[in-house]
Amino acid sequence: MAGSPDTHSQRPDTPAAATGASGGPWAIELEKISKSFGPVRANKDIDLNVRRGSIHGIVGENGAGKSTLMSILYGFYTADSGTIKVNGKAHTITDSRHALALGIGMVHQHFMLVDNMTVLDNVVLGAERSALLSRTLDRARAELIKLGKEYSLEVDPDALIENISVGQQQRVEILKALFRGADTLILDEPTGVLTPAEADHLFRVLETLRTEGKTVILITHKLREIMAITDSVSVMRAGEMVKTLPTSETDPEQLAELMVGRRVLLRVEKQPPNVGDVVLEVANLSVTDRQGVARVKNVSLSVRSGEIVGIAGVSGNGQSELLEAISGIIDPSSGTIAIGGVPLDIRGDDGAARARKAGLAHVPEDRHRMGLVTNFEEWENSILGYETYPAYGKGMMLDIAAARAEAQKRIEMFDIRPADIGLQTANFSGGNQQKIVLAREMDRDLKVLIVGQPTRGVDIGAIEFIHKQIIAMRDAGKAVLLVSVELDEIRSLSDRILVMFDGEIVGEADPETASESALGMMMAGIGQTETAQ
Amino acid sequence: MSARHPLPRWMDIVLLPAINLIMAFTISGLVVLMIGESPLEAISIILYGAFGYGDGFGYTLYYATNFVFTGLAFAIAAHAGLFNIGGNGQAYVAGLGVIIVALALDQTHWLLAMPIAIVAAGIFGGAWALIPGYLQAKRGSHVVITTIMFNFIAAALMVYMLNRVLKPASSQAPQSETIDVAGRVPQLREFIPFFGYSPVNLTIVLAIAALVAAYFLIWRTKLGYQLRTLGQNSVASRYAGMSNSKLIMIAMTISGACAGMVAVNEVMGVQNRLVLDFVADAGFVGIAVALIGRNHPIGIGLAAVLFGALYQGGQELQFSMPTVTVEMIEVIQALIILFTGAMEGLFRPALERSYALLSFEQNAEATRRATVEPES
Known part of the structure; x- marks a missing residue:
């Protein structure tokens, strides 16, 4: 060692x-x-x-x-x-x-830890050296403390994985590898x-x-x-x-x-915003999850037409729940949402349909889990959420020809590859899957666009394209609410930045002037009232 | 981890089930061999019994009619991600609706009685499935548990109804009064003498219509699209703004109504009265039929005929080969269910590997995939 x-x-x-x-x-x-x-x-x-x-x-x-x-x-x-x-x-x-x-040791992108076991148990898991656990555990504890000191990887050996932060969980993964002699x-x-x-x-x-x-x-x-x-x-x-x-x-x-x-354009090029009236107005929104934990705490925000409001924050601080509540997927425990001054009733399990009808399009954070049915053919995903609209058939019947024709048009418009509307969606790359979702949500008459993690798992080439599309929506006078854990993305796309920590909006910043360290402090919940201007 | 590549459609829906069936029959043949009989002779008896002459073929189609309904019932729920194994109970309770209509209208004409009986069977069967559907949608009670419990409740309910309500006072047997000839569904033999004395009746037309209607429902309607979305990804359907709870209840109701059609066939077309346990095990055979038929109406139609043939041919086999007992027939049926249902994927990896190695066309496809597929 x-x-x-x-x-x-x-x-x-x-x-x-x-x-x-x-x-x-x-x-x-x-x-x-x-x-x-x-x-x-x-x-x-x-x-x-x-x-x-x-x-x-x-x-x-x-x-x-x-x-x-x-x-x-x-x-x-x-x-x-x-x-x-x-x-x-x-x-x-x-x-x-x-x-x-x-x-050779490996720390995976998605941690391989057992949530309801302690740090020590996880480190030892698979490396038990004798039938009786206690001796291994004692040795491991000493080793763990030594390694922790040596590499500044201190973690409480007796803490449960589910109770420690993501950063600490990663330390445990590194310790696991080191403990095994990597x-x-x-x-x-x-x-x-x-x-x-x-x-x-x-x-x-x-x-x-x-x-x-x-x-x-x-x-x-x-x-x-x-x-x-x-x-x-x-x-x-x-x-x-x-x-x-x-x-x-x-x-x-x-x-x-x-x-x-x-050659790739790493910086996003955009004109100064042409901001209009408030389109999306969220007031005092709170979300409580099934375990009774408050995920979003009394959040108020507004987005005007022609601007991109970015929500920065470390993953898991209520951004997902905020997006899902605004778009009608989960019910808020309190608060109101209005689009263009008209209050929106998004309660009930078909709330998302009403939000869509009111002109709110939503590109979800997780396209596999939520935004797409990966077993469907491409054209089928191209109508998800809009399938009852008259454009796809009158009455009960689905006008497959119309849906396919529209999907074909979008595949060309958004340069989705391969250009095959009959291909199973799972067979497209991450970037092209994201383009399928973007095309579906953007290519219609909308007022508010909500975008979560637009470029997660997306190739650099596609990132450039997706960013341009989001800017184009802004320039077309839509109100855009953007959530991303990539601070660079938030900074380069947004006209205003809101920082979310522990379910609350803890600050607002101007992307032109705010320093990364100031934003980082807010994201970590330090200096909550500070405005980084 | 993407060493596997999907098979082309024809391999997936034709070759793979065929291999599975051949395996099932081969092992069944070995079982027949073990008890000292000739497998070839056995299979020829089954084939002759099921297809070789009018009566036999008629019986095959009569069984198949029931299996089409229960197979579709399972498949429609399965497309919505629901495992409805309560087809038996739903068909049984639907018998109540059919007998009420049939006895009330048996002095009129079957052309009037049958459509109304179909509606009644749909309502009773659908309602019996709606209760588990409601419990799943609103209370989260799993339909697998509730539908199987509802099979037992249906059985108890029907025993009570037959003994206490429907049984004529003069009768000792737990069965309803007999439907008058005018109210019975006509037998096919009345038009086609070829079918001899077999009970296949005009309900088979309803079965074919149900297959076509199911295809349109699942793949050509907005509701079908929503049901499939729910079945594939219930988070996506919620995101899309579909009411998952409403869809679950709708899917279960349609599924139960479909199973209920068995009662039309049995009560109005065969028994001409409501009898105890008239569904036999059609509800459960329907699960196997839907699994083998890949939840597709064409597959379900073919699988229903296959199981009808096994039922009918199996009976013949018992007569012709005394050493082959009822249990033996059940073993063969079980083997088919095992290979085509439970172990459906047994040969898939091997097939995929050999296909990937053999196919030039696949090479081009795979190269294209390599350039678009995200790494895992």
Whole structure:
């Protein structure tokens, strides 16, 4: 476990670019790795060398093959061909237990923790060394405390997982890997669920790990993180390794271009807003969930025509419930909603239909769970929520021809690929699925557009398109309410930012002037009354 | 984890069920072999008994009529994500509606009595299914539990009704009065002598109409779209503004009404009176029929004939091969249900793998998928 002290232990703040260039030993060497699923080649002759004691980033769009490659390294899949060398020795990694034995640990994007067990139980789970648990637990507790101190990963060993924050849960995942003796840590999209402050702490932990001689492989789509923390970066595209570069010799624009294969506009271009009257008016809205926990507490907000109001906040602070209440999916416990001055009755389990009739379109946060029926053909999803409208048939009958014709038109308008209205929706990529939802909700006569996490799990190329569409709705005079956990997205799209914490709106900010740290403070619930202007 | 690729439609709905059926018959054949009889002879007796002559074929179609109704009943609920296993009870209670109408109108004409009896069967069967539907929609009681309990309640209720209410005072048997000839549904043999003395009657036309109507309901109406949305993703249907609770109740009512049509066939077309346990196990066979038929009307029609043939051919087999008992026939039926229902996916992975390896066309498709599919 003891890290080999090297020059960096004295100056942990310096990026370790020096080691990256001067050839230290390789921790991981992948040579000509290929993996096919049936005739699909997910990885084609991938070469990847990761230097021991470095942080190595891997970027690429969805479907580029990053996860497949890491799954091969972690033993979930076996490569069809190619060799894997760990610390210079070739191995055939058969399963994740074997990978762990070789010192490779993985922190998954979605945590693999048992919610109603303690931190200690979770760390030990699967690594019990004797039939009687108590001895293992005692040893694990000591180890956990030691590791926690060493890497500033302190967590209360006896806390239940369900009672600790997402950031702490991630620490438990990292501790699990370290407890099992991992020298190389693979982190898959680790900052997706963290506040900026938690992400900063994670980066400090990663730097400590590097200092202690551990190797970190960081999979992410946030180029800013790559620039901030990694020593070298590999770009994958369509199953191939496009390029590996020292981070100091590249920039986000170049990486984005390598990922997508063409030049990408990273900044959103928009004109100053042309704001009109208040269209959406939410007053004193509260939502209580089934367990009786208040999720949204007395929220009032208004959105005027021609503006985008962004709601920033760490995931799970009531944004989802706020969106679902406004769009009529869940019943608020109190409060009123009005569109264009007309009060909206959204109670009852068909409230969403009434909200739609009043001109409110809703792009939900989770397209798989809510926005789409993934087993339906594309055209069927293109009428979801609007199926009773006369445009899709008079009376009881569904005018399939009309629905299909409209879906065909939208597929061209929104450049949905493949352009096949008969294809099962599950077979579209995340970005194209999101476009199906956007096309359905935007391509009609609406007053208010509510958008949740518009670019979650969406490729960079599609992000650019989706952002342009949202701006276009604003410029067409619609009132847009946007919720996103991506602070960058909120900042670049919104005309006004509201920050939500623990079910309340804790502040308002101007995206032009507000600093990221000020927003971060509000998102973490510090300085609740402060206005970041 | 996307090593699997979907099979083309024809493989999914034709080849796979065919393989499953062949497996079921092969193992059934081994069972017949074990008791010392010839499987080939047994199958030829079953086929001849079910299709070989007018009477036999008539019986096959008579059984199939019932199975179409119960199969559709299960399938319609299944499309809405509901597991209605109360088809038996719903059909049984529908018998009450049919007998009331039939006895009241049996002096008029069947052309008047039958449509009204159909409506009555629909109302009684639908209402019997609506109660579990209401409990599911408003109280969250699972329909699997409630519908099976309602089967027992229906059985008890009907015993009471037959013994205390419908039984003529002069009779000892727990059955209603006999419907007058004018009020009975005509037998097919009256038009086509080929069917001999078999009980297949004009209700079979109703069964065919029900198949067509179910297709339109599920795939061509707005209600069908909503039911399928609910069945596939109840969060999405709520998001879309559909009233899930209303849809659950509607689906159960239609499902129960469909099962109720069994009573028209049995009470007005075959028994000519309401008798104890006239549904036999048609409700449960309907579940197997719907599973084999992939909840599609065409599949249900074919599967209903298959099970009708098994019922009828099985009876013949008992006569011709004394060593083959009723239990043996049930074993064969159970094997078919096992392979086509419970173990439906047994051969799917193998089929998918071999298909992926063999097909050139799939290569092009897969390459396209590779470029659009998100990584898991």
